[in-house]
Amino acid sequence: MNFMQALRTRWSEADTMVCVGLDPDPSRFPAVVRDDPDSVFAFCRAIVDATADLACAFKPQIAHFAALCAEDALERLIAHIHDAHPDVPVILDAKRGDIGSTAQRYVIEAFDRYDADAVTLNPYLGRDSIQPFLDRADKGVILLCRTSNPGGADFQNLDCGGRPLYQRVAETIARDWNEHGNCALVTGATFPEELGQVRRIVGDMPLLVPGIGAQGGDVEAVLREGADASGAGLMISSSRAILYAGSDDDYAQAARAAANQLRDQINTYRSKA
Numbered sequence: 001m002n003f004m005q006a007l008r009t010r011w012s013e014a015d016t017m018v019c020v021g022l023d024p025d026p027s028r029f030p031a032v033v034r035d036d037p038d039s040v041f042a043f044c045r046a047i048v049d050a051t052a053d054l055a056c057a058f059k060p061q062i063a064h065f066a067a068l069c070a071e072d073a074l075e076r077l078i079a080h081i082h083d084a085h086p087d088v089p090v091i092l093d094a095k096r097g098d099i100g101s102t103a104q105r106y107v108i109e110a111f112d113r114y115d116a117d118a119v120t121l122n123p124y125l126g127r128d129s130i131q132p133f134l135d136r137a138d139k140g141v142i143l144l145c146r147t148s149n150p151g152g153a154d155f156q157n158l159d160c161g162g163r164p165l166y167q168r169v170a171e172t173i174a175r176d177w178n179e180h181g182n183c184a185l186v187t188g189a190t191f192p193e194e195l196g197q198v199r200r201i202v203g204d205m206p207l208l209v210p211g212i213g214a215q216g217g218d219v220e221a222v223l224r225e226g227a228d229a230s231g232a233g234l235m236i237s238s239s240r241a242i243l244y245a246g247s248d249d250d251y252a253q254a255a256r257a258a259a260n261q262l263r264d265q266i267n268t269y270r271s272k273a
Ligand SMILES: O=C(O)c1cc(=O)[nH]c(=O)n1[C@@H]1O[C@H](COP(=O)(O)O)[C@@H](O)[C@H]1O
Pocket: 021, 023, 061, 093, 120, 146, 147, 148, 149, 186, 187, 188, 210, 211, 212, 213, 214, 215, 237, 238, 239, 240, 241
């Protein structure tokens, strides 16, 4: 099953639009994990196993592993997800983007080395920098459009021929880059009006929506502005608010409770949408 099929199956059959972000930070690990020599893997695996049935996708953030020299833990974690929870696709959050010859190597990194089902990318270098990813039709290509951070507007909202740049990005990707139907866009929960503008431009293209939880995004506004015509279409991503919901021995259960609460909240507004 390709990434888009797997995602749509999670939306319908598992009834969840929660994307569980995996951003390990050892300074926030509970004491029970901290002394484990393989703590990054042990922590993330416990979170994954506790939340898999509630997740439409997992999104490990590569810098959170690379900064700890824990790429090996990331490889094993993704292998574990495929093995133990084969229905839940994995988005490698790498935000790559470079000239074609280097992009080819990033494709190998994401899809062959890490065996991810989808990857986040920065479209700033243009079509040829993304083409090697687009060519992998079974994989998801998730492009930054209107990011959740305060400085996202610095460039993304600049006027570009009468419309903000992020709208041009959405338009071009939906019209020209999505030949294989494998594109999705990143639109932060912290700017729901812009999220709505993107939804109106891209039809039912899936949107990855970070910014819920620690960054303060509003779930109701995200559903109101971002749901597609079927009431789905979203990967609503939360990392810290799930990962560090608890700090005691039962941290995985606390993470599960947080993910469950987010799923229920999303589904409440989804049914009203
Ligand atoms: O591509 C992303 O995932 C992303 C895009 C964006 O606009 N904003 C954003 O926060 N992210 C990522 O989403 C995660 C958000 O983490 P929390 O704020 O802890 O939920 C981090 O891993 C960010 O790198």
